[in-house]
Amino acid sequence: MNTQIEISVKINGKQYSAAAEPRLLLSDFLRHELGLTGTHVGCEHGVCGACTVLLNGEAVRSCLMFAVQADGQDLLTVEGLAAANGDLHPLQAAFREAHALQCGFCTPGFLMSLLPFLQDKPDASEEEIRAALSGNLCRCTGYQNIVKAVKMLLEESNSDPA
Amino acid sequence: MKPAPFKYFAPSTVDEVLALLAEHGFDAKILAGGQSLIPTMNFRLAQPAVLIDINRIxxxxxxxxxxxxxxxxxxxxxxxxxxxxxxxxxxxxxxxxxxxxxxxxxxxxxxxxxxxxxxxxxxxxxxxxxxxxxxxxxxxxxxxxxxxxxxxxxxxxxxxxxxxxxxxxxxxxALPKRTGFAFKEIARRHGDYALVGVAVLLAVDEENICTDANLVFMSVGNGPVVGEQAQQALLGKKASAENMDLAAAAAASEDIDPPSDMHASSDFRRHLTKVLLKEALQTAFERAQKA
Amino acid sequence: MATRYFGKPIKRNEDPRLLKGQALFVDDVNLPDMLHVAFVRSDYAHAKIKSIDVSAAREREGVVAVYTAEDLGDYWQPGPLLVPPPPIAGLTFNQKTQVPLAKDRLKHVGEPIAVIVAASRYIAEDAAEDVIVDVEPLEAVADLESALSDEAPVIHEDLDSNLSAHVVQEKGNYAKIRAQADVLIKRRIFYDHGIAAAMENRGIVAHWNAKEQHLKIWDTTQAPIPIQNGLAAMLGLSESQVQVVAPFIGGGFGPKIMMFYPEEVLIPWISMQLQRPVKWIEDRRENFFATTHERSQIHDSEIALTRDGKVLGVQDVFLHDAGAYAPYGLTVPINSQCTLLGPYDVPNYYSEFKAVFTNKTIVTPYRGAGRQHGVFVMERLLDLAAKQLGIDRVEIRRRNYLTPDQFPHDHEIVYQDFAPLVYDSGNYQPALERAAEMIGFHDFIKNDQPAARTAGRHLGIGIVSYVEGTGIGPYEGARIKVDASGKVNVATGIGTQGQGHFTSFAQIVADQLGVTVDNVRVVTGDTCEFHWGTGTFASRGAVVAGNAIHAAAVGVRKKILKHASEHLEAAEADLVLDNGAVHVKGVPQKSVSLGELARISNPLRGAVKPGMEPGLESTDYFGPERGTTASGVHAMIVEVDPDAMMVEIKRFVVVHDCGKVINPMILEGQIHGGVAQGIGNSFYEELVYDEGGQLLNASLMDYLLPTATDVPHIETDHIETPSPLNPLGVKGAGEAGAIPVGALFAQAIEDALSDYDLEILEIPLSPNRLFELVHMQAATKQES
Missing domain, CATH: 3.30.465.10 (Uridine Diphospho-n-acetylenolpyruvylglucosamine Reductase; domain 3)
Structure with a gap:
């Protein structure tokens, strides 16, 4: 039962190989096997969204996948957002600017959920933004400044001449 | 909240899955999207001995x-x-x-x-x-x-x-001509399981007489519940507000026997079923006329 | 001193690390050879333990150790009483505190019975299922009202009943004024508060390094220093051998100020036993049972008024659910008792409560800490009075406010901090007028509401007031040092859980020392950095630690000026601190950087003169004589769909007075978050127990935390009435957003459903509950 399975997975553009027991959750694999502790675990039943990562570009709960299922896939975690020189990703910068985080524990999940949403809906209304955020729980901010950060970012990119 | 150990298979063809099921039967669980199964396993409420992952088929x-x-x-x-x-x-x-x-x-x-x-x-x-x-x-x-x-x-x-x-x-x-549809639900929060939900198909003829009605409720029984009495209240009758009200009343009082739980009492579920069905029938009717 | 930072919305120093996933949380600590822990917990609310068989668990591959109470020997002790009862004449207090592992009796679901230590958490959980606990189930005490009846089973065998405490506080003479009142309104009022549900569950990593004889603990605590000192005593170590680090904490809100949780006591001990690092991370299910709650009170309350709506007095008798043990003493019910008086002039007050043991998780403060309950009672009584007397809801509050000339105002009862309940300052009416104006209270009632009603829509408005005793003692401290690089280090003892202390504290220091905020590095919650202080609770971080940091910064500034005066040969009065350097006024070329001064003050050769200390460093403390009173007004417009009983918040206004504001951006964030938790408490969150004491909704599927679609945009404004009790003039703000929201919901929904003539005397509400209330009311009307 404790057989280990070799997993090869691309995360933030880098190839990782490691062995995992089939029951190991992807969230635990990222955090404890690979040391990518930016992805947080808040509920392990798929409600809080803190563990959200991108699987082949789509947001998924990493607590609701086994690590073995990620074999051969392409993942993006919060560690992959900022530029190589450390500059914040525009979404991260908007969060800071708008004070969209307090304790910061849920923040990686929000960032990862928002990334594909912003691509899908560059002209999202406040209602759509709130609906998109509703799969992630935050206990500190009351969401107001998260909504503000998203709106700021959308306004910025929409006013970009490019 | 970590799942119990299991034997894991990730076959790449349906035939392999069927062979595994033939072998393991009751001991096996199919892992599809996992969005209900894995939380249940994390709570250790489900502890399948064998997990057959069909995500690679x-x-x-x-x-x-x-x-x-x-x-x-x-x-x-x-x-x-x-x-x-x-x-x-x-x-x-x-x-x-x-x-x-x-x-x-x-x-x-x-x-x-x-x-x-x-x-x-x-x-x-x-x-x-x-x-x-x-x-x-x-x-x-x-x-x-x-x-x-x-x-x-x-x-x-x-x-x-x-x-x-x-x-x-x-x-x-595919939907036949002059068939309308509607899906409505009421949930505590966006994305939650519904307190009550209805999925409706409604067909009318040129005189707006109901020729078909298929009304299904969720969260009001042990599975999806078909509103048979409500259908009877509509079939062969004019799709009028009065008949929709009668159908909704029949659904709430005769078709369902909803459970009470911490989110809604049986009475509240009956009430919501009535409210939602009326809305859904109205929407479906409007669509049916145009379809 | 230039105030370039104080009062400004400075972006946070801590954000880049948090945003990049580089901030250290307890579960991120990963040490070589580390072991992992899972607990075997009680499935029963009340039971006798007959036997515990851990043999199969011990034999499982990967299991290193299994402990039960029996294995702990003398280390098995009930936890300390964290807050003894305040000096109130005639009070009864039966001290009962939690134990590390249950020995004979199980007193609530989730109480730990055995600890499994294994190579991984997965294996530890496997082994936890191997443990066989044989019990004799006992009748559970789940209902607050019947818990004190003669028939109720007694939870603590050495007590006569389930009475945890009995307290009476009195001011004036209510019985006498009652006889003279024009109007008496009496109601039974029920208020249930929920759980903090911080996004990060609790966790502890302990590493006993035998060679260094040093115990390092990472703990999700709001109070690292008391944990250090307490654990050192329990483990027989010197305090300096124990280092407690509260790194980044994923939200606290109160339950993380509860100290010496069983897990907190056991994990370090296990690390010493096994000589290996040990980690326990609470999972979400455990969090529902093992992390403290706040829960219900039942109030029988009466208000006496004149016919023009002036309050003559209030009588309030209530029951408080303490849970299975009461390590936090009387803090929560005393907060309810004291905060009930609110911003009002209540000349006569009789308040009596009984705190009751039940077979449920321990109750300790959670954001608001019992204040919600008291505010709800008073605000509801005022609303009922307004209705009965035909007085506008704004007007009845206006008529009863304490006026600015009544401060400091002595309420003649004792507060949770043992000091008399004396409001230091306040100016309530401007906040009320401002909130009413912002939400358009009178226009709404005159125009919008009737127009909506004509169109078949049910809109309602609410407006409520509250005060919050904040920033209580005993004290906090800070040490500030200027490095040779010119960077400034600040160390303080409190923990931080997202309040922005890394920035707001830096702002205070930056202004004193003339440096930029990003050159001030703040360290909180590491006992090796600073080991005096109590913790982050009672909305006291900015008030108590903030003022300690201010005092220490003033001390460093004095040293800087002294050294610079010598170095630059200029009078101190002529020196200006700016841009990381000291300048001589009017002589721009004459200056010295703080880094240079730090080097000069800490020479490698020569002498430090008598009377001088080396370095640019200062340590100072601040201990307020008593808490300072913040206040505010919330107003809200809701729309209720009377078919589905869904409630939509159309507008939400907060006008808040917490004295001087250090960082308005951070302050507003605190208010938003508090309001969101208040909304959760009022309409979404409810701990549902059955009569056997089983919690039926221990998951985030069924315990509903509000999401982004449930919390509205919150409009805020501020009134500044500085506190005279501290040099910065600040008051606490952490809990204020959450406190009056229940009262606001009840009032606004009642108003929206005025056709149905409801009286809402309970929180939480839900669509289902509103449906029931409407139908009960209709049935009552039919009968009469």
Whole structure:
């Protein structure tokens, strides 16, 4: 039962190989096997969204996948957002600017959920933004400044001449 | 909240799955999207000895039109259905249902087959499938059979699917002319399971006499519940506000016997069923006239 | 001193690390050879333990150790009483505190019975299922009202009943004024508060390094220093051998100020036993049972008024659910008792409560800490009075406010901090007028509401007031040092859980020392950096630690000026601190950087003169004589769909007075978050127990935390009435957003459903509950 399975997975553009027991959750694999502790675990039943990562570009709960299922896939975690020189990703910068985080524990999940949403809906209304955020729980901010950060970012990119 | 150990298989063909099911039967669980199964395993409420992961079986992922019907592979993810123009053309009720299911992060993994096979009475897809008169293809190592949705859902988390069978495909007949549809639900929060939900098909003739009504409720029983008395209140009658009220009243008082739980009492569920059915019938009627 | 930072919305220093996933949380600590822990917990609310069989668990591959109470020997002790009862004459207090592992009796679901230590958490959980606990189930005490009846089973065998405490506080003479009142309104009022549900569950990593004889603990605590000192005593170590680090904490909100949780006591001990690092991370299910709650009170309350709506007095008798043990003493019910008086002039007050043991999780403060309950009672009584007397809801509050000339105002009862309940300052009416104006209270009632009603829509408005005793003692401290690089280090003892202390504290220091905020590095919650202080609770971080940091910064500034005066040969009065350097006024070329001064003050050769200390460093403390009183007004417009009983918040206004504001951006964030938790408490969150004491909704599927679609945009404004009790003039703000929201919901929904003539005397509400209330009311009307 404790057989280990070799997993090869691309995360933030880098190839990782490691062995995992089939029951190991992807969230635990990222955090404890690979040391990518930016992805947080808040509920392990798929409600809080803190563990959200991108699987082949789509947001998924990493607590609701086994690590073995990620074999051969392409993942993006919060560690992959900022530029190589450390500059914040525009979404991260908007969060800071708008004070969209307090304790910061849920923040990686929000960032990862928002990334594909912003691509899908560059002209999202406040209602759509709130609906998109509703799969992630935050206990500190009351969401107001998260909504503000998203709106700021959308306004910025929409006013970009490019 | 870590799952108990299990033996893991990730076959790449349906035949391999069926062979594994034939071997392990009751001890095995199919891992489709995992969005209900894995939380249950994390709570250790489910501890399958064998887990057969069907995420690598490519020919279970498809959405296509076949002989005027919608055909969907069991592993088709909710998000694919939500975004599919084939689905919205042939089964717009399904398209209307999708955004009510949890959140995008869940819909990116969750699958139609998983949801149907799980048969949660609060889930949206079983009700919508029943309303659409869908058929399910159940395959085992020895045979494959098609089962009507109306014969499929048996009881609380119980279906016609046998331990050695795999749900592989869903067929949804296209909507006939002058048939309208509506999906409505009331949930405590955006994305929650519904306190009550309804999925409705309603057909009217040129005189607006109801020629067909298929009304299905969720979260009011041990599975999706068909509103037979409510249908009788409509069939052959004018699709008027009065008759819709009568149908809604019949649904609430005769068709359902909803459970009480911490989120809603039985009485409140009856009340909401009435409210929602009226709204849904009105919407479906308006659409039927244009369809 | 230039105030370039104080009062400004400075972006946070801590954000880049948090945003990049580089901030250290307890579960991120990963040490070589580390072991992992899972607990075997009680499935029963009340039971006798007959036997515990851990043999199969011990034999499982990967299991290193299994402990039960029996294995702990003398280390098995009930936890300390964290807050003894305040000096109130005639009070009864039966001290009962939690134990590390249950020995004979199980007193609530989730109480730990055995600890499994294994190579991984997965294996530890496997082994936890191997443990066989044989019990004799006992009748559970789940209902607050019947818990004190003669028939109720007694939870603590050495007590006569389930009475945890009995307290009476009195001011004036209510009985006498009652006889003279024009109007008496009496009601039974029920208020249930929920759980903090911080996004990060609790966790502890302990590493006993035998060679260094040093115990390092990472703990999700709001109070690292008391944990250090307490654990050192329990483990027989010197305090300096124990280092407690509260790194980044994923939200606290109160339950993380509860100290010496069983897990907190056991994990370090296990690390010493096994000589290996040990980690326990609470999972979400455990969090529902093992992390403290706040729960219900039942109040029988009466208000006496004149016919023009002036309050003559209030009588309030209530029951408080303490849970299975009461390590936090009387803090929560005393907060309810004291905060009930609110911003009002209540000349006569009789308040009596009984705190009651039940077979449920321990109750300790959670954001608001009992204040919600008291505010709800008073605000509801005022609303009922307004209705009965035909007085506008704004007007009845206006008529009863304490006026600015009544401060400091002595309420003649004792507060949770043992000091008399004396409001230091306040100016309530401007906040009320401002909130009413912002939400358009009178226009709404005159125009919008009737127009909506005509169109078949049910809109309602609410407006409520509250005060919050904040920033209580005893004290906090800070040490500030200027490095040779010119960077400034600040160390303080409190923990931080997202309040922005890394920035707001830096702002205070930056202004004193003339440096930029990003050159001030703040360290909180590491006992090796600073080991005096109590913790982050009672909205006291900015008030108590903030003022300690201010005092220490003033001390460093003095040293800087002294050294610079010598170095630059200029009078101190002529020196200006700016841009990381000291300048001589009017002589721009004459300056010295703080880094240079730090080097000069800490020479490698020569002498430090008598009377001087080396370095640019200062340590100072601040201990307020008593808490300072913040206040505010919330107003809200809701729409209720009377078919589905869904409630939509159309507008939400907060006008808040917490004295001087250090960082308005951070302050507003605190208010938003508080309001969101208040909304959760009022309409979404409810701990549902059955009569056997089983919690039926221990998951985030069924315990509903509000999401982005449930919390509205919150409009805020501020009134500044500085506190005279501290040099910065600040008052606490952490809890204020959450406190009056229940009262606001009740009032606004009642108003929206005025056709149905409801009286809402309970929180939480829900669509289902509103449906029931409407139908009960209709049935009552039919009968009469």
């Amino acid at each position: 490519e020919n279970l992922f498809f959405v296509r039109e076949e002989a005027g019907e919608l055909r969907v592979g069991a592993m088709t993810r909710h998000r694919t259905l939500e975004r599919s123009s084939t689905v919205s053309r042939l089964a717009p009720l399904l398209t209307e249902t999708m955004p009510n299911i949890a959140h995008p992060q869940i819909r990116n993994r969750g699958t139609i087959g998983g949801s149907i096979a799980h048969a949660d009475p609060a889930a949206e897809l079983p009700a919508t499938m029943l309303a659409l008169r869908a058929r399910f293809k159940l395959a085992s190592a020895s045979e494959a059979r098609w089962v009507e949705a109306s014969d499929f859902f048996i009881d609380l988390f119980m279906t016609e699917l046998q331990p050695e069978e795999l749900l592989t495909e869903i067929a949804v007949p």
